[in-house]
Ligand SMILES: Nc1ncnc2c1ncn2[C@@H]1O[C@H](COP(=O)(O)OP(=O)(O)OP(=O)(O)O)[C@@H](O)[C@H]1O
Ligand SMILES: O=P(O)(O)OC[C@H]1O[C@H](OP(=O)(O)OP(=O)(O)O)[C@H](O)[C@@H]1O
């Protein structure tokens with residue numbers, strides 16, 4: 647059985663379970679369950695704190711895990727990222743009261759509050775900045791108002807939490823994060839069960855990113871139409887009963903679908919349809 651660590655709480659937990667469900671895996675029915683065996687797919691899921699997942703995986707007791715890239719780096723565990731999953735996207739940034747700190751150099755001698763001490767210590771050392779770091783479990787935005795620190799380093803998505811606390815980011819983003827699949831560093835890359843698991847998740851990612859597009863067009867317009875819809879390999883082109891017309895089928899990025907439909911229509915294509923892809927193996 648493949649043993650997989652899945653976040654049990656927080657921002658990663660819901661989207662991770664949704665993706666695994668879309669990939670055909672059995673998931674827990676209620677949030678207190680710590681373990682689910684999926685005998686059909688020969689997989690066992692362990693629901694763990696997101697922060698602990700890289701540590702379990704690096705110990706070799708679990709084969710792979712889903713966690714945040716920032717949590718992986720912060721843990722310092724001997725684990726590596728093998729597939730980015732496209733959800734829980736965020737940046738990790740310094741923030742302070744407006745005007746209080748203008749650049750990284752001004753950080754020397756200050757106290758930085760964060761829940762991600764591993765990332766901050768490493769970054770400050772790399773940048774040669776001598777600041778003290780105080781670890782807080784969460785809600786670090788409040789640390790400045792309460793005088794625990796002059797600076798914070800935290801996850802930023804929309805920036806709402808910072809705005810609400812009257813803080814502003816400064817300096818370059820320390821890192822960009824998203825949910826990722828991790829494994830023990832250097833674990834065999836060709837393990838068939840791991841490969842099958844990754845293919846399933848890649849199938850979900852593709853199904854979320856692409857739609858199938860079908861349309862009819864005149865043979866004279868085919869080259870121009872195909873340039874708009876090149877597909878992943880090459881589009882399928884089939885003859886129509888009406889001579890001089892062909893039917894074309896190709897995958898297109900969902901984000902571009904409406905624009906492509908407009909352009910195809912302007913070229914003279916008709917009966918332009920898009921349909922959702924539910925699952926795929928490329
Ligand atoms: N608002 C957010 N938007 C996107 N990703 C986020 C957000 N907050 C946290 N994350 C990501 O979630 C992961 C942290 O998960 P974790 O469960 O430890 O914290 P959380 O989601 O803040 O939950 P909580 O603090 O309530 O326990 C990190 O990878 C982080 O980048
Ligand atoms: O930029 P935003 O869209 O506001 O999102 C970022 C905020 O979300 C998370 O906080 P969470 O609500 O999980 O609380 P926490 O700080 O206690 O982890 C994170 O720690 C930031 O505070």
Ligand SMILES: [Mg+2]
Nearest residue numbers: 656657784785
């Ligand atoms: Mg949080």
